[in-house]
Amino acid sequence: MKRILITGKGSYIGESVKDFLMQYPESYEVDIIDTIGLVPTVEIFRGYDVVFNAAGIAHIKETKQNRDLYYKVNR
Numbered sequence: 607m608k609r610i611l612i613t614g615k616g617s618y619i620g621e622s623v624k625d626f627l628m629q630y631p632e633s634y635e636v637d638i639i640d641t642i643g644l645v646p647t648v649e650i651f652r653g654y655d656v657v658f659n660a661a662g663i664a665h666i667k668e669t670k671q672n673r674d675l676y677y678k679v680n681r
Contacts, residue, residue, distance in 0.1 A: 608634050609653060614660030615640040623658055 610627060614620030615638045627634045637654075641661045644650070651657055668676045 607632070608655045610634055610636045610656045610658065611651065611654040612636065612638040612658045612660060613641045614638070614658075614662065617660050617662070617664070620658070620660035623660060 612620050612624055620638055624636050624638050627636045639650075663672075663676055666672065666676070
């Protein structure tokens with residue numbers, strides 16, 4: 607059994623990947639997390655065979671005020 611971590615809880619892509627993998631419970635153990643406000647550390651990812659990064663900022667217009675954050679998260 608593969609242990610899989612998906613970032614981007616609540617995102618269309620993250621939830622879609624989770625829903626697909628959950629069709630095969632004998633093959634995959636799936637966790638999905640929201641990374642907003644999370645300080646990434648090695649410990650968060652330890653013990654997983656695969657990590658899908660589906661986190662990002664979407665459906666928000668880029669402005670001068672959010673430009674740095676928008677590019678930091680989405681690049």
